[in-house]
Amino acid sequence: MKGRLLATVFALAGFGLLTAQQPNPDDFASITATATPIDVLSKCDQKLGTVRQPADGPTFLTSSRQFGWFGGAIDLELAQQVHFPQLAPSGQVLEYVAIQSITNGAGTPGEFSFWTDNGGQPGALILAEPVTTQDNLVYQVSDATAATLSSYYGGQLWISFVNISDPNAFIGPRWFWGSTASNTNQANGHPPYYAYFHDELNRFGPDCPKWTNHTVCGATFKSGPFFGLNYELSFCRNAKLNIGTGVPTMTQWGLFIFGLVVLTLGVVALYNYSRQRVGENA
Amino acid sequence: MHFPFNRKVFDKVFWRVSLLAPVAWVAIYFIWGELLIADIVGVIITVPILSYLIHVILLMRQE
Numbered sequence A: 001m002k003g004r005l006l007a008t009v010f011a012l013a014g015f016g017l018l019t020a021q022q023p024n025p026d027d028f029a030s031i032t033a034t035a036t037p038i039d040v041l042s043k044c045d046q047k048l049g050t051v052r053q054p055a056d057g058p059t060f061l062t063s064s065r066q067f068g069w070f071g072g073a074i075d076l077e078l079a080q081q082v083h084f085p086q087l088a089p090s091g092q093v094l095e096y097v098a099i100q101s102i103t104n105g106a107g108t109p110g111e112f113s114f115w116t117d118n119g120g121q122p123g124a125l126i127l128a129e130p131v132t133t134q135d136n137l138v139y140q141v142s143d144a145t146a147a148t149l150s151s152y153y154g155g156q157l158w159i160s161f162v163n164i165s166d167p168n169a170f171i172g173p174r175w176f177w178g179s180t181a182s183n184t185n186q187a188n189g190h191p192p193y194y195a196y197f198h199d200e201l202n203r204f205g206p207d208c209p210k211w212t213n214h215t216v217c218g219a220t221f222k223s224g225p226f227f228g229l230n231y232e233l234s235f236c237r238n239a240k241l242n243i244g245t246g247v248p249t250m251t252q253w254g255l256f257i258f259g260l261v262v263l264t265l266g267v268v269a270l271y272n273y274s275r276q277r278v279g280e281n282a
Numbered sequence B: 001m002h003f004p005f006n007r008k009v010f011d012k013v014f015w016r017v018s019l020l021a022p023v024a025w026v027a028i029y030f031i032w033g034e035l036l037i038a039d040i041v042g043v044i045i046t047v048p049i050l051s052y053l054i055h056v057i058l059l060m061r062q063e
Helices: A002-021 A144-149 A246-279 B005-030 B037-062
Strands: A045-051 A074-083 A096-101 A109-117 A124-130 A137-140 A157-163 A196-199 A231-237
Touching: A124 A144, A124 A157, A246 B037, B005 B037
Parallel strands: none
Antiparallel strands: A045 A231, A074 A157, A074 A196, A096 A137, A096 A231, A109 A124, A109 A157
């Protein structure tokens, strides 16, 4: 029995090693920084789900240094289409947003925003939250933000991140975008080129509107046509005592306790009846 | 109505049921995703009533 148990354990371990997902070597092609997978769910008491880009797990993205025509540090904003999962209507909320912003050295203040979908590109701004960039940025959204975004569950949104990125820096604020097909969100049924970028100073030229994909602007990239922001939206909850909304639950508890009291009285009556029968027979 | 009561049996049952209270709170939290004040109060009220019920059932079995 013990031998069979050990054999089963070894077989399962071997199967796990064989089927473990291997990262695409392309994803590491131009990375000089050390990136670690985001572990935002470790911050949650209750894990509800994760929307991750790339969909197949945390992989490392290609450096924004691919934008070779930029001479220095600039503000770049990259928007990425997000399909919010349809969550059970039991008060589940988006608690954390993690953006894998791989920087060398200290990060700089940035901002991420949520946008509505407007025919396949970012539409109206829903909200914008300032953040501080750091390695594997994990941002806890406010209750107000979570409440606002909850009305978009099951729908299509865009998430964008803007930060100063120095394309020529090896040491300094430099963050990375995806550049391979494996970084597209096709697992969610989207076509390529769903990522749009935005340069505040219109350095993409007059033909580039606010939200632009690279095919419109005709930019020359050194590798890969696909761009993607590496993000992770974590739907999770932490222990909360909610004093203000106890009425429905108290009603349920009231019914339960009422039923319990009735049951107890019934059992007591049965007990008394059985004792009375014993007394009569004696 | 006569309410039977055996202190020794009730005490034994009460403490065992009381140990289940934290388990109930944890279960509520993980099933419903939140723990309300009403849940804490509800469990606290339920413990002695449930203890008494079990205590009566045990008395019936003993006698």
